[in-house]
Amino acid sequence: MNVNRLRLVERLHNNTYELVLYLALSAVGVVDAAIIWNGVLFVASLIFFHGTVNSVQLQGTLFGIGVGKALQVGDVLKQLANYDASTAYMRKVIADHENRESLDSKRIKADD
Numbered sequence: 001m002n003v004n005r006l007r008l009v010e011r012l013h014n015n016t017y018e019l020v021l022y023l024a025l026s027a028v029g030v031v032d033a034a035i036i037w038n039g040v041l042f043v044a045s046l047i048f049f050h051g052t053v054n055s056v057q058l059q060g061t062l063f064g065i066g067v068g069k070a071l072q073v074g075d076v077l078k079q080l081a082n083y084d085a086s087t088a089y090m091r092k093v094i095a096d097h098e099n100r101e102s103l104d105s106k107r108i109k110a111d112d
Helices: 003-012 016-049 055-081 083-111
Strands: none
Touching: 003 016, 003 055, 003 083, 016 055, 055 083
16 A cells, blocks of 8 residues: 555545546546557567568557556445455554654664
8 A cells, every 4th residue: 555545545535536537537448558559569579570560469558557557446436345454454554654753763773
């Protein structure tokens, strides 16, 4: 868990406008990433394989990017559905991580 995810869930909770905006930007992000990665794949194929790019490679790239974004959005939606429990859990994980970092920095200073 990270602080950014916690802030995102807090921002989207009970805010329909922000949620719709997040979902729309996620969809646009898939298209943007697909265009970029298909361009990279095309240039790499020109360099290494003399221009042989098949549609399966391009579709596979789009599919992989789409599935990754769908999983990410699904996680956020699950956290919104269980807002109280998931934010409490994220805050606990973040606090535990910060406490561990604090202890580690104190140990490093003590060793010096």
